[in-house]
Amino acid sequence: MHRLLAPAALSFLLLSSTTTFVRAQDAPAPPIDKRYTDEIKKLTDLPAVKKAFQTFIDLEPQTKQDLITLTETPSPPFKEQVRAKKFAAMIKEAGADSVWIDEVNNVLAKRKGRSGKKTVVVEAHLDTVFPEGTDVKIKPKGDTLYAPGVGDDTRGLTAILAVLKGMGKVGIETDADVLFVGAVGEEGLGDLRGVKHLLRKDGGIKPDSYIAVDGDGISTITHRGLGSHRYRVTFKGPGGHSYGSFGIVNPHSALGKAIYHFTTEADKVTRQGIKTTYSVSVIGGGTSVNAIPYESWAEIDMRSESPEKLNQVDQLLQTAVQRALKEENSIKRQGPDLTVDVKKIGDRPSGRIEATTPIVQRAMAVSKFLNAEPHLEVASTNANTPIALGIPAVTIGSGGIGGGEHALNEWWLNDKGYLGIQRILLLLLAEAGVGK
């Protein structure tokens, strides 16, 4: 998960046992329509839901063991197979009607609904950012569990396991089918490939709503997908001696020109409207100070909530690169032309659903019911993909408190973590409808 604000204030208040969580945010929280508050209240009055809430508390030792088992099953980027198999076995055991692993190693577990006319996805991601060979052994310090990936997003996987177990134990039936998913490739260069495959146009599923579980706490609701495009631009020429071969094309000169044109134009178009960003992030190339390089490359990141703005900045990059190529080739005095390769290395769709959409209203009402202040967020999560496809979707946290995501000292503390599981259940039931 890629959050954009550190939940420091929230963490402090949770730690200090205050039951009402307050958090600074960009805009005041929009109102919650009374019908959603009533709807959630009504759900929590059901005896089966009351029993499920208690069950999650009773299951805590087992949920903790699940977290240890899964965290200690490494799941490096693009190498989630081992954890996928483990998670598939665990979710089968937890009571799914059918479980399968798809072509990209997503784990899918179906729990049939009464009518099965609709499908609700509840998903957490299998992958971590940590490479093969990282020590993923859990190191407890007091009640806090330390290990790479423990919070992001292994806790999410165990939370949805607990939801499924609890539903089975108390016999809750939904109207819609529920598809529990462990998704691959959420992080970094994974580029949301698990959810993209799941919802692919040709052969993917078409859920009616999508609940991604990622991050900690019970306040945050990500309903705006921060889209991003990432490129690696590489100019290539023959290379040669800085004096003897002078007059041949210089790839660094071309890259400099491309950066100049791109950043000069991008600065202008990002000064108004929805926040849209660009960054020339990493550059390289060249072998020696006395040699014209044969290669010059840059990695560039651009982000926006607005697909239009994102495409606009993207177009500025394409234009700048071609213009630089032309300029550098036009001043060459000998040798072959420069060539350029523009490779898209990241593509996360952007989009937003309004705070008045039922799924967002319900998620807010659930937080309120659990005495947490709902906080609406923009982030880059698996929900980006369904949101961009027009599917009602949010990403919500899985309870407890966590920190150090993407760092070796990542930690998660089970501070009333059962609230996170109760929250997932309530939102799921509101979206899927209760069968009996």
Place this chain on the structure above:
Amino acid sequence: MHRLLAPAALSFLLLSSTTTFVRAQDAPAPPIDKRYTDEIKKLTDLPAVKKAFQTFIDLEPQTKQDLITLTETPSPPFKEQVRAKKFAAMIKEAGADSVWIDEVNNVLAKRKGRSGKKTVVVEAHLDTVFPEGTDVKIKPKGDTLYAPGVGDDTRGLTAILAVLKGMGKVGIETDADVLFVGAVGEEGLGDLRGVKHLLRKDGGIKPDSYIAVDGDGISTITHRGLGSHRYRVTFKGPGGHSYGSFGIVNPHSALGKAIYHFTTEADKVTRQGIKTTYSVSVIGGGTSVNAIPYESWAEIDMRSESPEKLNQVDQLLQTAVQRALKEENSIKRQGPDLTVDVKKIGDRPSGRIEATTPIVQRAMAVSKFLNAEPHLEVASTNANTPIALGIPAVTIGSGGIGGGEHALNEWWLNDKGYLGIQRILLLLLAEAGVGK
């Protein structure tokens, strides 16, 4: 030594035992004034010189052993001490009147002249390009000796040793003092620091002429010093998340702008006049595609025979860097300003002496006398420094055939290598005057 043309044609002809060497060159060789042809002829008629010529041939086994000993004494950049001590002992043994090692590890060996009113330097460089730990053991294949540094410039060191030995054996007296020098820091980032120290304004020597011995064969005469300036430009900012910290200064954007302004302007001023070159050669910086970098750097090389043109291009770089700094700071939306560090990492003076200058005419006449076609060159050698100071200077080869300079498979073949030693003696005697 940094030559600008591979002597392939020359090598072929030497290998094929042709006694007249022909070589492609940019401009036809200028004429040699008859007085210099006569002067050299007269020198070679002296009985002592005839005896010295034969002595060099007799000394060949010893000269070969010197080459093995010195090549196998490593002399990495900035770490020439061990070889300097060895060479000092050998040149003392060879018959110098006094030998000392200066503050930077240059070896100086004086052979007094009759009047001693003038001083002629005969120099080869001690340093190799090879780092500590390189295997420098000589590997013979047939008559060819393979080892890193064997030709460039260890052969030069042994050639000047042989000249001194021969002069002693046959009792040649010069009018001027002769200073034999093993110089440090000729290669790469050594940046000619040995010869710069030797000829420093404050406390250095003031020779009347300067003969650098570097490279193979008996044809090449470097009389034009290709000057160069080299810079490492580093822009620095705070760095941050590509979305969360957007609006802070981006060092890569600034570098791109600097490259754009520099290369656009430098292209214009290098289209006319003496060949002057520039190259953005190596760039780097940045940690991750989703992070605004805290640093962006480039290494830039510029060269010219003309000090004025070199300074003109240098000034364009300084202006471009400051302009880019200003532009990038002017569009920042938050955070501190960018800073820039411009570090000069190389400074080789440029200059030329005319082909009509006595030292060049004499060097040409010597080649002709030895049945070689003189070839005038522009290169970056130790002669750059005296040339820039107005001291008559050339760099000449030390005989034989070599190849693979700066590569691990460097080689040198003693194909009539004594001709190279005879050549150094003749040019030295012409410059220093024969005492008796």
